[in-house]
Amino acid sequence: MSSKEHLSPIEKLNEALNSGELRQVRYTLNNSLRPAEIAHLLDKSPPKERQLLWSLVNKELEGEVLQYLSYDVQADIVSRMDAGELLEVTEGLDTDDLVDLLQQLPERVMRELLQTMDIQNRARVEQVLSYDEDTAGGLMNTDTVTIRPDITVETALRYIRRHKEIPEMTDSLFVVSRRDAFIGVLPLTKLLVSDPDMLVREIMNTDIAPIAATMTDTEVTQLFEQHGLISAPVVDEDGKLLGRITIDDVVDVIREDADHSLMGMAGLGEDADTFAPVLKTTRSRAFWLGINLITAFVASAVIGLFEATIDKVVALAVLMPIVASMGGIAGSQTLTLVIRGQALGHLDRSNAAWLLNRELIAGTINGLLWAAVVAGVAIIWFQDLQIGGIIAAAIVINLLAGALAGTLLPIGLKAAGIDPALAGSVLLTTITDVVGFFAFLGLATYFYG
Amino acid sequence: MSSKEHLSPIEKLNEALNSGELRQVRYTLNNSLRPAEIAHLLDKSPPKERQLLWSLVNKELEGEVLQYLSYDVQADIVSRMDAGELLEVTEGLDTDDLVDLLQQLPERVMRELLQTMDIQNRARVEQVLSYDEDTAGGLMNTDTVTIRPDITVETALRYIRRHKEIPEMTDSLFVVSRRDAFIGVLPLTKLLVSDPDMLVREIMNTDIAPIAATMTDTEVTQLFEQHGLISAPVVDEDGKLLGRITIDDVVDVIREDADHSLMGMAGLGEDADTFAPVLKTTRSRAFWLGINLITAFVASAVIGLFEATIDKVVALAVLMPIVASMGGIAGSQTLTLVIRGQALGHLDRSNAAWLLNRELIAGTINGLLWAAVVAGVAIIWFQDLQIGGIIAAAIVINLLAGALAGTLLPIGLKAAGIDPALAGSVLLTTITDVVGFFAFLGLATYFYG
Missing domain, CATH: 3.10.580.10 (CBS-domain)
Structure with missing residues (x-):
């Protein structure tokens, strides 16, 4: 398709890498790319290629490349170095970048590295290190004029x-x-x-x-x-x-x-390496799946309460996921809006009540609208007026539950010092699943039971 | 709790607003806050307070405040102005900020406004307007030295x-x-x-x-x-x-x-106003709920195929949400990682195969792990060995479907020119619901039917 002259440095590099011309790769890497571009290339490489590429980067570029790498990739590369290599690599780095690197090292290696610095440099680094990573002190550089x-x-x-x-x-x-x-x-x-x-x-x-x-x-x-x-x-x-x-x-x-x-x-770390090795990925995902499994079992237990009713009217089993799904979707929309609002500093006590009220009204209107649609389809599908009324009522109830949980959960979690972005979506789905199944099957049990 | 002297300007403003002392509000607004802070306050105010506050902002500050507002809020305020007011407000704005405002106006009002500008200014604005909003040309300012x-x-x-x-x-x-x-x-x-x-x-x-x-x-x-x-x-x-x-x-x-x-x-616009009025919110949410309802009906239709089996073994209805949920969660994790990777420019043809492979392996391992757990619980719960085997197989299949869809969907959508962040999650859930229910109920029908 494209002739070789028109390839970008990165494309040339890929080609050389594929054909195994390592000398060519080394040359392109160190002479045609900026440190930030090399870092980007490492970020987007699977583990083996990444290690190979890193081994081809010139010693004097390594420090600069390191500071542009994404957090997890940087941590991975740094963890393979000994104090001697680290010292060589970190020479000439700005204080703030150096501190970022140091924070990823085991305490022992960090101390070792600090010992080898000259006194002035070490005092600077130790000052920045004394502040938390997430504060102005941890973020600052000491190169003022x-x-x-x-x-x-x-x-x-x-x-x-x-x-x-x-x-x-x-x-x-x-x-x-x-x-x-x-x-x-x-x-x-x-x-x-x-x-x-x-x-x-x-x-x-x-x-x-x-x-x-x-x-x-x-x-x-x-x-x-x-x-x-x-x-x-x-x-x-x-x-x-x-x-x-x-x-x-x-x-x-x-x-x-x-x-x-x-x-x-989504239960992923913000620093997650897109190309983390398979075992690391599997381990980190397993935890989230486990948490979600618990919520799925809770939902199942609720359904289990109404086994007799389902046994009588099997159409309930066919329709029940709709109720849970609509509540979950509506709740997620509210939750996402509130979490973003919190991140932007939009939410406080003075406007939370207004927001909750708006979400409840919007939930009611949309609940009534889509309840009517679902009821119509259910009535035609199962030739049963009653099931239409039951699912309509359950959908309105669950959209209100979604609005309520979507607004109050992140506010409550934040007040309790728990990160809403991490815990919010699991808890929300648990609530809309439980309320959805309970409302739908509970009403059905009342009318058919 | 806190004495009045220790209140921040914003807290003082809230207090004055609550007590209706509008002169006090006007004074604080125009004399103690920077334009960016006034804009932040407007962003985080419900519609009525927002209009009231805006009416109290001094004319000469309006232009500066406008440019700091979030997009939707800005569009709302600008849409209420006539060309005369707009001209007054936009005087003295930088070209790029002015263009941002102009792009929110109806064609007619924009033309009218351009007519009133002096020739040099108009030429600058028209040049920037000639480039798409999402390009360097649309982003640039003309104030070079x-x-x-x-x-x-x-x-x-x-x-x-x-x-x-x-x-x-x-x-x-x-x-x-x-x-x-x-x-x-x-x-x-x-x-x-x-x-x-x-x-x-x-x-x-x-x-x-x-x-x-x-x-x-x-x-x-x-x-x-x-x-x-x-x-x-x-x-x-x-x-x-x-x-x-x-x-x-x-x-x-x-x-x-x-x-x-x-x-x-979550099916929300990136510019969504946290405090949009109830009708606007209801309308924008309704669309997303409607789309999701279609996918929920598809899932229901799949369940409907197996009504006879569920009628025979009601435990299937109790357990089936677990299969769909685990596949959905695993798929969402992959999808989010891939969409973020795309945004960071990490994904291309050279590494997509590696990523898919890694996701499939991670999916298999986690599938086997959690399938064993779920099977164990199901066997104990329903005293039925067979149902344990069936749900285990269905979970492994659905986690693989999640990994496959989570990787290939965003890649395919992007190649087709469709935004994966918008369409990805609905399509993914449809796939994991359909595969989950089909695998679980299909296997059950084979063994129990």
Whole structure:
């Protein structure tokens, strides 16, 4: 189809990999691809190819490639290295990326690695390590460029020119006191357009409060989005400048948070490696299947209560999954909307009642609508008016149960400190299955029994 | 509990809103909150409060607030305005934000609004409008700062100082020819540390290709993440600089893409307003429930085929939801993983076979494991060895069906140009329900019939 000249570097690589020309692969890998592209290639490779490719990456690229890998893949590769290799690979990494790596190591290996660092570097890393991964402190980097408030713009420009280069993602200098207390932010764009004789103090920005090291990473993302930030200072409880957070770290958090909702609702970890080996996959899935099996047995037990009725009217067995399914679908829609609303910070006590009310009304209207349709079909199918009325009533009841559970479950779980994205969908299905079967078969037992 | 002094501006606002002190609300809204915070407050308010709050926002803030609103809420508010109001509100907006708003208007109102703009502004807007919303061209802004390659660093710095201010999110100047052809990028940080006598041409960056206006927004996000960009130039097919994309727009795309998978799988729009009015909610949910009802009827029809068998062995009715449920859960896990993999660009022809194989093996192992458990319970419960064997076989078959459908459905749908996040979960459930009921009841009919 396509001639060889038109292949992208990745396609060429695949071809070389398939034909076993490892020298060709090594060359393309290390000379035509950026570290982020190599990482992407590793992320999308099955285990064997991944190991092979990794072994072909040049030593001096390894550190950079590692920091772009997805979490699970990174953890897997790092876990195969000894402290010596790790030290070599992590040399020259930014503090925040280095800390991300260290957190994946066993305590012993981490300590070993810390011992080998020079004192200044180690102090920096240990400071970041002292904060939780999910806080501003755990997210920050220590590569700030600072200046004093009492120098002129001209002096500031001269001071900056003395740098050989300025760290990536630097859009502002941080103004600090002699004791490193944070005072303000000086955007480079402001510095560039200001009168050279002005003082830094006169042109710096003080209207954005610095980020406390203990702020959660989700709050940090909201702050960045609301203020349109590229980088922001992080301070300790005394206002001392500790480091800075940059937008690339914020983007990672946004991706992780979004993945967490999507993957969590299917019982998968947000860091799940798409190409995890078969045993790892099997083990992680088994747990979720087991949990769901319990809920399936609960539903079966409810059906079991009404065996006699089903024995009498076998049409009930044919129709009962419809009741459970409609309640489950309606409930899942509400649940997903509420979980997303929670993630966006939309839900609090002031509007939860309104939301529940809206869901109940929408559930009632849709319940009546689809109950009528199902009743019509059931009556025609089984030539039985009564069964139509029974299934209609059960569907309305179950859609209301779905609306109620879909709204209150995530709110209750969150208040109890349980992650709604993880536990919500199992619990919801249990409720709509139980209510659905109970309402339908219970009513049937009353009328046919 | 908390004394009034410790309330945040938002809490104060809620209190004032509840007590009906509208003057107080208006004051807090316009003087204590940033436009992004006002937008967040509107996003999380039920319809009536939302309209009331919006009516209290000062005219000159409206435009800024609008651009921070979530899509559905923005569309709702904009749809109530006439061209005159819109013109007032949109004055001073960036081209990209203005275009976002325009795209939500009826054609007639949009044309009317374009007529009222000055020629230069209109030309800019029409250029961005000419590109699809989901492309680099539709995403870009036209507020670039450009310089020529043959001036010195010193001249460049003097030229920049003549600006009163530089547009937000400007981390680089774009180097262009006399005819506006894109030549390279000059990061401000580079400009600040370079020798004043060097030429722009000598220090500019040419290793990152400019973005073609037709590139999809998802590709743009990958480019930004792989190269750690804050802003990037957009060019037309002749290499002429059209504008630039900034990281804040990229973050919006990342959020939208992630929301699309999560919300799509529950049949909700990614832009769904958490506090949409009841009728809008009811209507949008009704469609999804209707689609799912069809699949539920298909499952019922399968059960209906085996009415005679169920009539004979009523235990089958009790156990059959377990088979369907286990297959559905296992299939959903695979489906979610594959859909996320597709969104991350992990899946292609080279690794799909490996993935399918892994899912089938994991499905078989988990199938055997849980089949044994379910068989054990069923045998004890119903004192019937045969029913244990039948349900075990059906579970293994259905978990394999789940693995197969979970992998192949999203791949096939995507190849057919259908969005897997939207259609995947309904189709998957239909398959696992049909296979589950058919395998279980079919085997039962064979052995008991």
